Amino acid sequence: MKISINRLKDFIVLDQSSEEIASLLTGSGLEVEGVELFESIKGGLEGVVIGEVLTCERHPNADKLSITTVDIGSEIVPIVCGAPNVAAGQKVVVATEGCTLYPGTGEPFQIKKAKIRGEVSQGMICAEDEIGLGESHAGIMVLETDLPNGTSASEYFKVEKGDVLEIGLTPNRADAASHLGVARDLKALLNREVCLPSVEDFKVDNTSLTIPVSIENSNDCPRYAGLTISNLKVGPSPAWLQNYLKALDLEPINNIVDITNFILHDLGQPLHAFDADYICGGKINVKKLDKGTPFVTLDDKERKLSGEELMICDAEKGLCIAGVFGGKGSGVSDQTTKIFLESAYFSPDIIRKGSQFHGLKTDASFRFERGTDPNMPIYALKRAALLIKELAGGEISSDIIDFYPNPIADFEIAVLYKHIDRLIGKHIPKETVKSILNGLDIQVVNESEEGFTAIVKPYRVDVTREADVIEEVLRIYGFENVALSENLNADFLAEHPSKDLNKLQYRLSEVLSGLGYFEIITNSLTKPIYVEKSAHLQSENNVVILNKLSEDLGVMRQSLLFTGLEVLSHNINRRQKDLKLFEFGSVYFKEGESYREEKRLSIFLTGEKTAESWLEPSKEVQFPDLYAVVELILEKLNIDNTSVEIVHESPFDYALQINLGAKVLGTVGLLDGSITRLAEVKQSVLFAELNWDLLAKKSKGLKKYGEISKFPEVRRDLSLVIDKKITFDEIKKVALKAGGKLLQKIGVFDVYQGDKIDASKKAYALSFYLQDTENTLTDKIIDKTMSRLIQGFENEVGAFIRK
Template identity: 80%
Template sequence: MKISINRLKDFIQLEHSPEEIADLLTGSGLEVEGIELFESIKGGLEGVVIGEVLTCEKHPNADKLSITTVDTGEAVVPIVCGAPNVSKGQKVVVAKEGCMLYPVTGEPFEIKKAKIRGEVSQGMICAEDEIGIGESHAGIMVLDTDLPNGTPAAEYFKVIRDHVLEIGLTPNRADAASHLGVARDLKALLKRETCLPSVEEFKVDNTSRNIPVKIESAEDCPRYAGLTISNIKVGPSPEWLQNYLRALDLEPINNIVDITNFILHDLGQPLHAFDADKISGGKIIVKKLPKGYPFVTLDDKERKLSGEELMICDEKGGLCIAGIFGGKGSGVSDETTSVFLESAYFSPDVIRKGAQHHGLKTDASFRFERGTDPNMPVYALKRAAILIKEIAGGEITSEISDFYPNPVADFEIKVSYANIHRLIGKEISREEIKTTLENLDIRYIGETEKNITVAVKPYRVDVTREADVIEEVLRIHGFDNVPLSENLNSDYLAEHPSKDLNKLQYKLSEVLSGLGYFEIITNSLTKPIYVEKSGFLNPENNVEILNKLSEDLGVMRQTLLFSGLEVLAHNINRRQKDLKLFEFGTTYQKASEGYNEEKKLAIFLTGDKAAESWLEPSKQVAFPDLYAVIDLLCDKLGIENTDVEIIHNAPFDYGLKLKLGTKDLGYIGVVNEKLCKLAEVKQEVLYAELSWDLLSKKSKGLKKYADISKFPEVRRDLSLVIDKEVTFDQIKKIALKSGGKLLQRIGVFDVYQGEKIESGKKAYALSFYLQDKEQTLTDKIIDKTMGRLISTFENEVGALIRK
């Protein structure tokens, strides 16, 4: 939200610098994210002055140039000028040496001392387009003025300079979404009064064009006011109004629409102007239209109504989506001569639903869906009518119709003085509390020794409880004014886990980074089509977003797979095809009651293992490369006794399901080609997704470094012929169990399937590493251990030991 300091000063007396105002507002909860300088003419005509041409002669070396001498107030300087209309005695606009000009078209440029065809030039006599105030380049500007030479051109052209605050408005502070709202906070902070523009001059000229209003949905429209203004002249707005809007990054449209935008940003009350001649039947009806009703909005788009939007209608149909966007057929145009001006208070719920359904976020809907002031519509209507008469002419040709059957009452809240002191953390005098609340328009309506009862106006939609009132006192008193205790402590209800899960995640990230993997962070919102075409996810478990920004961000992700594939596609499309990525992220699913959230660890591997070089040919990554990483991570975390189950279902062409006891730890495999193409990835992808919640819960913490044993390690090899269904994981578990503490690790250095062994069989060549940390192993101990392993393999998996 942008706030003009120049305009703010019309509401409250301010002698503070923009930076000081920003600090005051930020300290009270309206965080100022930036301060911008606005100038009605870019550059503010800095270094441009009014001058007088004292002499003018033809350039000796160029037919179309003139040599002039110009009095700039400080000095008489020579200037070479190419304009055909330059002559002696003219008052002109002069850009002095060293100043920067911002032309209407082209890049800014600096005026420098130069030689033009052999003659010195120390400035420039300017045309309109060269200083950014018009389009003309037919000749230099010749001024009719008695201002002395050297007068800054900014004074002559009345350049407006303003500082604009960019405020990061939090959703609860709808009351501050205007210049008046910000002025109210400054009133409390500076303890001075605000000044609202007077509407006493408002009067109805006649009642020749009354447009009656009928409200059929009073629950959605608690208040609706309007009036008719006739015989207006639609045209450009005056400079002051255009500059106000441009300072707020709004483009002026015409005087009527600009006035409604002015009131919205000034008072926080959205207005809408209808062309009165386009209101069929001369009657306004506020109601809902049937689902599927086609309605063309001001942006020329036809939108199908959901049936839940509140509509402003005439006898034929819709004129405007109430509080959100106007209709093409009833908007103000250059031919408009009469308008019906609307000022209303709509239910935030109905506006929020309508805006979300159509994906429309307008300045009006931003305010209505958060809650506007139900007591503002008539004042804003009078203020707008006065401005329209002043700027566009015309006359007010109807009384104000004001439908407001059930006025919104102030909120009455009881507040304990003890709670004020306890929650703020210091004792504040009752006088300061009372003054602060009154300056925030919160009235005292009752007081006892221990409590106060206050009335809060309904525009403060965020102040409805005792804690909210106390927060108001605190933010005006100042957070920085609450001293810290010498002995800080905190109370908590939950037990803190013994493991530092954040540290554990960080350490594991370091392990993966050391292996050459890059961490990614992706959006939790994703495309519904991924679930529909995944083959392994249930669309009924989708957590849908009610206020979705787009269909591509319509649901919460059930897996980290597709958001990671999008990252792969982005990099592959930029010729980065060898990728190692990992992500810690959360997945979301609907449950029978509520929702399930689970933290996952995803790992992606694609492309070649290493960059191509003359030492060795490039080699594509394979399934064992990723499995080795998973094995290493489990080892680092102290996770043992994982089981594996071969799978051939989505999302994999083939892969493994990892189990930890009876619980699924995750899965690893080669992603199905169709799913890769769904995310526009055209190369093989290896993927693992593990439950980080389960991993971290079962982890014994990262392994500590141990001293290297003084005693040597011994290797023995075995060749086993086993059934094809027996996995290496089974062999490994059997070996570790049978080998006892002497068996440190086991590896595979060859696998064979072919004609030389029986059908349905495969041969593993295994290496076993034995070591005793307390003594050197003897042949007798080694042979005994290997004999026990051989016997176990033969008995448990029917292995044939190849001699």
């Protein structure tokens, strides 16, 4: 859920920074997942100014170019311009050297000093599409303005900027699904008043278009209100309303629909506007229709009704799935001149049924199925009607119809002070408790020394018990203000089933066997010479056998490496050179006067990857072949957030060390020839040794797979030029952070290093696969995700994006 800071300030006085507001809300239970800057024109026209063309002459080396001198306030600069309409004396929009432009289509680009056909150009005179203002590229923009040269273009075009909060709303906080709802929490947190726009100017102009309403079942629809507005004109919304919606990632449609969306996100009250000319019989019926009845929704799909969803109907047909989705034809179009405006409170259960049956999740159903405010429909109706008159003209042509036979009462909840102290774990003064509750619009009545009665308005659907009231006190008082006791305890200890390590090992053995690896079991006793000849093992850590059978079995192994190499040697000497082996085994260390035992997993890969055939030549195994197996192990064990670093240490020629935080999970790489020769292995060996104890401890259990998404996967490619020192792991981390849950996987399909780029650089060609498990991805969402990826690569690893 997105909340505009600028709009919040219309409800409540805020002098805190966006980050401080985010921290306050998160501490009170409205978790702010991010703060984004909204700009009505992308980039905010930073570095773009108003300039004046002083001179304009034809370019000596190009017929279609002109050489101009432009006064940009701070200096006069030469600019080569290709627009046919450029002329001396014009006031123009100038992108100055160093600024970045965000065109309506295509990638952003930076303005640099350049030579164009031999002439210096220090800027660009802009057309409207080049700065994201429109689509025209017929010529440069010529302005009629008296603003001085050098004035920021953002001032001329009235660029709107403001931070937008992304709130991860929990299902219980339906009351906070609006700007008003968030402002209510800030009211309690900051002890300030919330101001609602006045609707005192509302009046009925005439009753020339009255549409009666009948409700079949008041349990399904406890409250239904509406009115008509005639002689209105449908058209584009003003800039302020369009910017409000765009800041919330909504697409403006027309002034009527935009106003209903504005009210929904402002007040949390969904509205629906019907074209009054489409309402047959001149009346509205709220009822259920027969099972199997066909109904065409706004997305042009015919749906068969279940018979359980609530429908808004006229005398002949269904107009709308109540609280979920409108019907085709009944909505507002450019030809609409009169509307019936609906504002209702529906039973959450009936809306949830309709939404789930048809697989439709809308902003309206999101709120209705969690519970809206039954006292809001009339105020929202009046507020919307006044806005429609202001932005679309027209006249209110009926009295307000308000069907509300059984008003929903406030919740009355008995609360004891001793229970507040017991559940919170700290004594909170009574006056503080009452102040917090009053700030939350929870009235305190029937107060005594022992407790009081809390009167909770019905829009707080999550506050119906004493414990709920106490939770409200705690979240505003602040969890951080309740100190932890020295001895933590709980009234109830949930069962935490332990991991079955044998099952975990067995399942992983199945995975490795399925990849063609053979399991080996080797002796824990080994030769002391291996440690003496290896820089990565220490003799003082040897666990020496006192009653040794021979010198070859004189110590306990510190690594699975050499016993595994002995198996390789045995097989290679018998002409079995293509080997894939793994072992789960223990290693042993002496540390001072004590001993330590660890369980590890070793993997060996050597020889040819594929056997020689007439189809293709044989190919030797390579590092990625083994590293892919290690990645699969981490995936199967559900271990993420790992990092890697390159190492060139014994026993490896080169290797990657895999870390989880400050702990080393293991190492995978190509063994040094001097190490393999100790076991008389004369061919290259890839080896991985993983700390199985740590893997099992950090594993979140074997990864479970879900249903395959019904929605298509989308691939986008990027070419990055980065420093040679940047690893793919660093690139991957930035991508996963910026791409969020939509980014399913990343691939590298080309790596380039050569004379076409700087010697200290390399180029990665990356593929990104995006998928939403609940919806089909739109171009807007895809472009936004790719923009975040590009920005992340540029800011965090200094990448240059190749066009």
